[in-house]
Amino acid sequence: MADNGAAPMILTEHLTKTYPNRGGKPIEAVKNVNLTVERGEIFSLLGPNGAGKTTTISMISGLIKPTAGDAFIGGHSITREPMAAKQLMGFVPQEVALYPQLSARQNLVFFGKLYGHYGAELQRRVDEVLAFIDLTDRQKDRIETFSGGMKRRVNIGVGLLHKPDLIYMDEPTVGIDPQNRRRILDTVKQLRDEQGMTVLYTTHMMEEAQELSDRVAIIDHGEIIALGTQGELTQQVGGQDQLELTIDGAGWSEELISTLEQQVKGVSRVQYLPPDEAALDGGIGLTGKLNVFVGQGRRALPDVIELLNRAGVDVQSVKVQEPDLEAVFLALTGRALRD
Amino acid sequence: MRTIFTIARNDLFIFFKQPGNWVSVVVIPLLLTLGLGWAFGVGEDSGPEKINADLVIPVETAATQRFVTRLHAVNGSLRLCPMDNDAENACNLEDGQAIPTVDQALLRVQNGRTAALIVLPPDFATEREQAIDNSSPIAYYSLEDPTLPSPILQSAQTVVQELNGTDVAEYAGMALVDLFDELAEQEGQTLFADAAARENFAATYRTALVRRMENQPELVNFTATAPMSEDTTLQGFEQAVPGMGAMFVMFTVLAGMAVLRRERSDWTLQRTAVAPVSRAQILAGKAGAYFVLGMVQFLVIFTVGAAVGIPLGRNAPALLAVMAAFVLCITGLTFALAPHMRTIGQAANLERLISLTLAPLGGAWWPLAIVPPFMRTIGHISPVAWAMDAFQKIIWFNGGLQDILLELGVLLGAAAVLFGIGVAAFRIDA
Numbered sequence: 175m176a177d178n179g180a181a182p183m184i185l186t187e188h189l190t191k192t193y194p195n196r197g198g199k200p201i202e203a204v205k206n207v208n209l210t211v212e213r214g215e216i217f218s219l220l221g222p223n224g225a226g227k228t229t230t231i232s233m234i235s236g237l238i239k240p241t242a243g244d245a246f247i248g249g250h251s252i253t254r255e256p257m258a259a260k261q262l263m264g265f266v267p268q269e270v271a272l273y274p275q276l277s278a279r280q281n282l283v284f285f286g287k288l289y290g291h292y293g294a295e296l297q298r299r300v301d302e303v304l305a306f307i308d309l310t311d312r313q314k315d316r317i318e319t320f321s322g323g324m325k326r327r328v329n330i331g332v333g334l335l336h337k338p339d340l341i342y343m344d345e346p347t348v349g350i351d352p353q354n355r356r357r358i359l360d361t362v363k364q365l366r367d368e369q370g371m372t373v374l375y376t377t378h379m380m381e382e383a384q385e386l387s388d389r390v391a392i393i394d395h396g397e398i399i400a401l402g403t404q405g406e407l408t409q410q411v412g413g414q415d416q417l418e419l420t421i422d423g424a425g426w427s428e429e430l431i432s433t434l435e436q437q438v439k440g441v442s443r444v445q446y447l448p449p450d451e452a453a454l455d456g457g458i459g460l461t462g463k464l465n466v467f468v469g470q471g472r473r474a475l476p477d478v479i480e481l482l483n484r485a486g487v488d489v490q491s492v493k494v495q496e497p498d499l500e501a502v503f504l505a506l507t508g509r510a511l512r513d
Numbered sequence: 514m515r516t517i518f519t520i521a522r523n524d525l526f527i528f529f530k531q532p533g534n535w536v537s538v539v540v541i542p543l544l545l546t547l548g549l550g551w552a553f554g555v556g557e558d559s560g561p562e563k564i565n566a567d568l569v570i571p572v573e574t575a576a577t578q579r580f581v582t583r584l585h586a587v588n589g590s591l592r593l594c595p596m597d598n599d600a601e602n603a604c605n606l607e608d609g610q611a612i613p614t615v616d617q618a619l620l621r622v623q624n625g626r627t628a629a630l631i632v633l634p635p636d637f638a639t640e641r642e643q644a645i646d647n648s649s650p651i652a653y654y655s656l657e658d659p660t661l662p663s664p665i666l667q668s669a670q671t672v673v674q675e676l677n678g679t680d681v682a683e684y685a686g687m688a689l690v691d692l693f694d695e696l697a698e699q700e701g702q703t704l705f706a707d708a709a710a711r712e713n714f715a716a717t718y719r720t721a722l723v724r725r726m727e728n729q730p731e732l733v734n735f736t737a738t739a740p741m742s743e744d745t746t747l748q749g750f751e752q753a754v755p756g757m758g759a760m761f762v763m764f765t766v767l768a769g770m771a772v773l774r775r776e777r778s779d780w781t782l783q784r785t786a787v788a789p790v791s792r793a794q795i796l797a798g799k800a801g802a803y804f805v806l807g808m809v810q811f812l813v814i815f816t817v818g819a820a821v822g823i824p825l826g827r828n829a830p831a832l833l834a835v836m837a838a839f840v841l842c843i844t845g846l847t848f849a850l851a852p853h854m855r856t857i858g859q860a861a862n863l864e865r866l867i868s869l870t871l872a873p874l875g876g877a878w879w880p881l882a883i884v885p886p887f888m889r890t891i892g893h894i895s896p897v898a899w900a901m902d903a904f905q906k907i908i909w910f911n912g913g914l915q916d917i918l919l920e921l922g923v924l925l926g927a928a929a930v931l932f933g934i935g936v937a938a939f940r941i942d943a
Contacts, residue, residue, distance in 0.1 A: 232783075236786075236787065237783055237787055237941065256789075257789045257791075260787060260788060260789040263787075267783060267784060268780075270779075271780035271784040272779075272781065273523075273527055273781060276526075276527065280526075284519070285785075287516075287519045288516065288519065288520075288788035288789070289789065
C-alpha cells in the first residue's frame with residue numbers, strides 16, 4: 175500500500191477508549207484525543223503511569239479498537255484500512271516482546287516475514303539491523319541469555335526491520351542501566367536525523383521527553399492537557415528561567431539583591447546562599463551562590479553579570495536553568511510527574 | 514497462506530527447540546504406553562477357558578463312569594475335579610489330593626476354589642429298573658446367581674436328561690416287547706427263539722437308543738474359544754495405545770492455553786498483531802501449530818503400537834481420520850478456554866485437570882465396556898470416549914470409515930462449536 179505523502183504521519187480524531195466496569199461507571203481510559211504528528215519529528219507522549227499513553231498508542235497501532243474516533247497513519251484509517259496503515263509503522267512495545275528461546279537473528283527473521291520480507295532481502299535487512307543495534311556478534315545467541323539492555327536493543331531492532339516511516343516506542347528505556355539508556359536515546363535521535371523516520375515516543379520520564387522531542391503532548395487521566403514544543407509549553411504556564419551564579423562571597427553585600435531586582439528587567443526574585451549554605455548546595459570554599467529568577471534568562475544574563483562586576487563581585491560560573499516539563503506538569507495538574 | 518505457515522512454523526520451531534518438550538511428547542508417552550500396554554496384557558484373556566466343578570462319586574459304577582464321560586462330551590469347558598486335575602493343580606486341590614468328603618468339597622465351593630459341586634447319589638443307577646424305581650436326586654451346590662443361567666448346571670441337566678431318556682425309552686420298549694411276547698404266546702407263537710435271543714434283541718435295542726440319545730441334533734456343545742490373538746500382551750496394547758494417545762494429545766494440545774497466555778503477557782502476540790497480519794491469519798497459524806503437535810503426538814504413540822505388533826495398517830485412512838477429528842476437537846477446546854486464562858499457572862493447572870478427568874472418563878485408561886452402563890453414558894461427555902469407540906471399531910473389529918461416521922460426526926461437530934467459541938473470544942490484548 176502506498177503512503178499518502180501529503181497526509182500527516184499520524185492524525186487522530188476524537189480518539190476515545192472506554193472500558194466497561196462491572197457494577198460501576200465505565201472507565202474512560204482515553205478521552206477525545208486529537209493529535210497531529212508531522213513527518214520526521216520525534217513526538218513524545220508524556221504522562222505518569224496509568225495516564226493512558228499505552229492505550230493511546232495501542233489504538234493508533236491497531237492493537238485495540240477505539241470506542242469512538244479514528245486514527246490515520248499516512249492517511250490510512252487504522253480501523254478501515256488496517257493492513258495499509260500497519261505496513262507503514264514499526265512497533266516497540268514497553269515489554270521485551272521477543273521469543274526468549276530463539277536467537278536474536280531468529281526473532282528478527284520471524285517478525286520480518288510477517289512484514290512480507292523473505293529470502294535474501296530479509297537476510298540483508300536482518301544483517302543491517304543487527305549492525306545498527308550493534309549485536310552482530312551475538313546474533314546466534316538466545317535472547318534469554320542477553321542482558322536487559324541487549325534485549326531492549328533487539329526489541330527496537332524488530333520494530334525497524336521493515337524500514338517503517340513511523341515507529342512507536344512505548345517507554346523503551348524502562349528498567350535498564352544508564353549506559354544502555356543513553357545508547358537507546360541516541361538511537362532514537364539517529365532514526366530521525368539519519369533516516370528521516372517519524373517517532374512517536376511515550377515516556378513518564380521528563381528528561382527523556384525534553385532531550386528527544388520536537389513536540390510533546392502531556393497526557394493525564396486519558397486527556398491531552400498540553401501540546402507543543404518544550405518552549406511553548408513552559409510559556410503556556412508562565413514559567414521563569416533560573417540563573418545560577420557562583421560568586422566570590424567576599425565581595426557580596428545584601429543591597430545587591432534589591433539592586434538586581436530593580437535594575438535588571440524581568441527579575442522577580444533574587445536569592446543569595448552564603449559560602450556555608452552554598453557548600454551544602456554544592457558550593458566550594460568561599461564561593462557563594464546567587465539564584466536569580468527571571469522571565470528571559472538568557473537575555474537578562476549580560477545585565478546581571480555587568481551589574482555584579484561593577485559592584486566588585488567576581489562571577490566564577492553561570493548556569494541558565496530553563497523551566498522544564500516537570501514544572502509544566504506540576505502547574506497543570508498540581509502533581510509531580512512521578513507521583 | 515504463507516503468513517499462516519510462518520506463524521505455525523515458528524510455534525512448532527519454538528516448541529521443539531525446548532528439550533523438555535521432547536521428554537513430554539516422546540519419552541514419557543513412550544514409557545507409559547509400553548508400561549501400561551504390558552500391564553494391561555499380562556495374564557489377561559477373555560475369561561477362564563476351563564470351569565472347575567467338583568464331582569463326588571460315592572460308589573463308582575459303569576453308570577457313574579458314563580455320567581462323567583457324557584458330561585465331558587456335553588461341555589468341553591468343564592474341568593471335573595479331582596479326576597481332571599493336572600500337574601499345575603488346576604483344580605486348586607490341597608497338596609493335589611482328591612476330595613475326601615462332601616463337606617470338604619462344599620467348603621471349596623464356599624471358598625471359591627471351585628465353581629460348583631455335583632454329588633452323585635450312592636445308588637446312582639446301574640440298571641434301568643433301578644433307575645426307574647429309585648430316583649435319588651443328584652445334588653448340586655454353587656455360589657452362582659440363581660437368576661442367571663449356569664453352564665455347569667445346564668450341562669449336568671443335559672446329561673441327566675440324556676441318561677434318563679435312554680432308560681425310559683429302553684424300559685418302555687422292552688415292556689412293549691414283553692407284551693408282544695405274551696400275545697404271541699397266547700397265539701402259540703414266540704417272538705424269540707430263546708432267552709439268549711431276547712437278551713440279544715434288548716442289547717441291540719439299548720445300543721441303538723444310547724447312540725440316538727448321544728447324537729441328539731439339538732444338543733448344545735459348549736466350548737470356550739481361545740482369544741483372537743494368542744499374545745494377550747497385544748490386547749493390552751490395543752487398549753493402551755489409543756488410550757494413551759488420546760490422553761497425551763490432550764496434555765500436548767491443551768498446553769497451548771498456557772502458551773497463548775504467555776504470548777499475551779510477553780506481548781509477542783500483540784507484536785504479531787501489530788504487523789500487517791489479520792486476526793484470522795494469527796488464529797489459523799496458532800491453531801495449525803497445535804493441530805500438527807497433536808497429530809505428531811498420536812503418531813509417536815501409534816508408532817509404538819505398530820512396533821509391538823498392533824495391526825494398524827488395515828485401515829490407515831480411517832485411523833488418521835479419527836486422530837484428526839479428535840485433535841481438531843481438543844484444539845478447539847484449547848482456543849475456547851485460552852482467552853479466559855488469567856495466569857499461566859491457571860492455564861497449566863486446567864490443562865492437567867481436564868486431561869486427567871476426560872481421559873479416564875472416556876475410557877483412555879480402561880475400556881468403557883467394563884464400567885457400569887450409566888458411567889458409559891456419562892463417559893460420552895468426553896471426546897475421548899467417541900475417539901476410543903472409533904479406535905476400537907477400527908483396531909478390534911477391523912472397521913472402516915463407514916463404521917465410524919457417527920464418532921467422526923460427533924468429534925467434528927464438537928470441534929466446530931468449540932472453534933466458534935474460541936474465535937469469538939480470541940483476545941490479543943494482555
